[in-house]
Amino acid sequence: MASVVYFLDNRGRPLLHRDYKWDIPSTAVEKFPILLLEKSSNGDAVGSLEDGSTVPVLNSDGVHYIYLMHKNLYILALTREDTNAFAILCYLDSLVRVLEGYLKSLEEESIRDNFSIIYELLDEMMDYGVPQITDQKILKEYITQESFTLKTMFRPSGSKKKPGSTTVFKERMAPSAVTNAISWRSSGIVHKKNEAYLDVVESIDMLINPKNQILSSEIHGEIKLRSTLSGMPELVLGLNEKFMNSCINAVKGLPPIDNTKKSIEVEDVKFHQCVRLGKFESEKMISFIPPDGECNLFSYRVHSSTLKPMFLIDYKVRNHSNTRLEIMVKVRANFKSRISARKLEIRVPVPRDVDSPKYHYNKGSLKYLPNESVILWKFHKIDGAKEYVMIAELLLPSVADELELNKFRKIPLNLKFEMQGFVTSGLQVKYLKIREPKMNYQSYPYVRYITKSGDHYEVRVK
């Protein structure tokens, strides 16, 4: 697997590294910045290092460079063998997430502040180049050093103060969770209030053409569980039958039941490792012992043929002899009038360096964001079946750049929104039963439904 893991700053200089196999000379990492430039698929190699055009796997002189970028850092693994490169990359990704968890924000400064704890983590997370543990909760239980976050005040980094008294006795002992069968939960957890919150969140990604036809759409659903439950609670989650059947078909890989038009087509059902898959298939039950705190219990993807665009966009742009632009956007909330969407944000791309924008609009607020080159049209709330228009007049810089004037029109409009109280896939939570066999306490489940835009809810314009 990996021979050595490096953290490099944005110019490719090492901040710290952990060597696991000692079979790669330190000259190899010095070559990395040069390689990045050489192999940049962006023909003109003059560009900066950060343009992200170089593939994440490079090789030179028998050394393979597998890296990813995080903010202004390169996290790089080197290896000599034809090893499982994919696993290494996934490990680096998990590494970033673990460190983010520890340091709040992973950047040059925080690496320097916490180099000692990072070494300790690197030591635990990988042994002889093979990934070991990347689960934050487990790691937190036996990495004893405290991290120094950029915001908190001084605390000696060797101090072993920890909130709560139970953990003190376990210091520097691997928690039973590392080798236990239920690796995601330690025994002996006690909470004052026993509560469980279920969030059903569906993010919709959609690509819409100028005629308001859907080019592609996908619903990514997630059921998130946030629980503060004592002991080893046994939970059973009940969903509506139609959705459940479709899930089981997806897991078993049977073709979707297609007797009615309204059937749900669920794909890629994924459970948190705590869910008993056997029971799910045989008894149609989602039963599990949850990890303490937050977890992604269940995720799925739905292809819905009946899904319609949530918002209809009409877009026109007029160029007045390359000195002035007029952009008109009309938005229509394409859902029933009793429903409303919150936090609608429409990002309308404009050319760079436009001047003194003037707006005419009948709802929301408008703002020019120069660093994104967009005009942001924000609605606090928009009711169904309503229609609003805005017109933005922009002065163009005196030296008009033809290219720029074409470019901004190729960028799709991006929409963000959130709707509460329902989800579009047809999923319904029927019940959440909580039972702790030994303690038998009372507990309260809460359920919330949220439909929102994914990262890519976009409308192309002509």
Next chain:
Amino acid sequence: MGDSKLYTRVKASDILTELNNYEKKPKSSVYRKTILKKIIINMSVGDNEVIMLISQVTKILSDLGPTDSEIKQLCYFYLTNYWRHKQEETLHALPFIVNDYETNKKTSDNDTCLAIRTMASIHIANYLNSLVPILEESLQREISGKIRKTAAYAVAEIFNVNEKRDPESNRRLLMLLNDMLAEEDDASVVSAALSALREITDKSDTLKLSIDSNHAVKLANSLTGCGEWSQVSILSSLLSFISQDLKTAAHLIDTVLPYLQSENSSIVLNALKVVVYLSHYVDNVLDVFPVLPQSISGAVANLLLKPAEIQFLAMRNVILLLLDKPALMDLDIRMFFCQYDDLLYIKDTKLEIIFLLACQENMDMVLAELQEYALEIDVQMVRKSIRAIGNLAVKIDATSDKCVSVLADLISNSIPYVVEEVAIVARDILRKYPGKFDHLTHLLVDRVDLITEPESKTSIIWILGEYSSSISDSIYLLKKYAANMLEEPTETQLALLTAIIKAHVCQPYNKELQGLVENTLKDVTQNTNHPDLRERAYFYWRLLSAKLPNAIDIIKPRLLKLNTETDALSPDVCEELNLCIGTLASIYLRPVSQVFRHVKPDRLVDSPALVHQDLKSPQVRAKVRRSTIRSRSSTTTSQQLGNPSINRSRSSSFKLDEIVKKLSLKK
């Protein structure tokens, strides 16, 4: 405050004086810890002057190590970094580490593991002498799982060094590891033992890792009980299992299949690897597992939601599968449509996949999308999508009309780089469908002035030469090019020379051409220094002056039909690459032997259950059973671990590179 203020380069001598100053002061331990951190920081950024301070560091270790685990850890880290250069001094630390192990082995797993790890990475004889008995002790069953895991990796780490020192103890350690495979109940320990054994066997010529069917089933069943990275390790070890019958292979696929849904991408890809590998041992695998295409495609769709780097690697593997076993997947091509803000290398790879997935049924959608890309601002993306449209026209006969009309549409805007790129793809299209798309030629010829880039120029010159009789301006244009011939790159010069001669043999009585031929031949033979060019000119000259009746057959032979079938990889390469899912070879899309000179390439091992089935065409599920079942000659000289079975054969090198180049669009 954090430690970032310590991030400065310091001179070793300064640190030394600083240390001596603090020696006498009270609370020296706090100061010494700070100094130690400075040393480690300088080591981290690659300033190796601190190497001189090793005796100071060992002193800090023995003074403060027992009470402060952070100090201990940093000192250990220092030692593993520098023991090579200061072996003598490193020895001073050995008693401390051994003592550390002895005091902690019953009480603290973490400290014990740290001690073992540290010793394992210091390869000095004395260290090994102490370590080997420790390892033998730590691998025993009653020890905690975490220590046994660490010990297993430690065995792999010292194996090669120890082999020279004390082969006998190495045998013992190896047997202990091997026993763990069979007897161990803790799956995460088993996975560590597997990783260690794999590491050892990969580097050894005489040792081989093999797994029998009982054991393989046991391993697969143990997947549920262990952590994510142990799952990765166990899954990849299943590739060392050679299924002897259909039933076991099918059972394993069934067990592994749910892991395609895992949250950890690495588990997903390794599960995929196992499924693809085992599918070789299941006759009619798609009838047995009708779910496969859907499950795999679902897994792929999920991987596309990950960060760009992971997406990229995943898609490289999708390409790999598409080349050989498209039937195993049922992908929705729209998944691979580019997002506006995708990184360039992601867009590139997506284009390649779109190209591979394109077929007659989805062509309208694909062309609409590609045309969209061809109107983008990014020149590279434009060129690549035009290249893709052109290649599609050649690949799928039935849709060539549509493709060409899109191309014609694109050049009508007369954007130079668009015209240039169309000129390049036009050559292959015209070759594939002679006489069908003359209007494309005319469109290009009308915009010939826009073409300046050498490759495009060469291409348009070839077209002018080949179809000179049907292009009215051809002579005029060739003449124009010939006027500046000597300033062109050699490639273009060669093409131009050939084109002029070709035009001449097609219209031998054209006075204008005769003159052009004479001038060009004279010009080239007298004024050029390039041997190839000059010799080709002489060759043509003699051929023409000999007045052979069949000169036209030599100069302008009938074009061979463009064969798109050569795009397919040879079965050997596919077989090998299929076993490489997730590895570096899959990313470079090259066989192992080309990337790694010393690595043994993996081949499918023959077994009664091995079937060769055609998974190439999504519809046909034909299969051919291997007619003869060769008896496996066991290599008796080698020591076998587990059950005897693996034969790894060397494969010859291939020209895969070229094929991939052809497939992939211009880089």
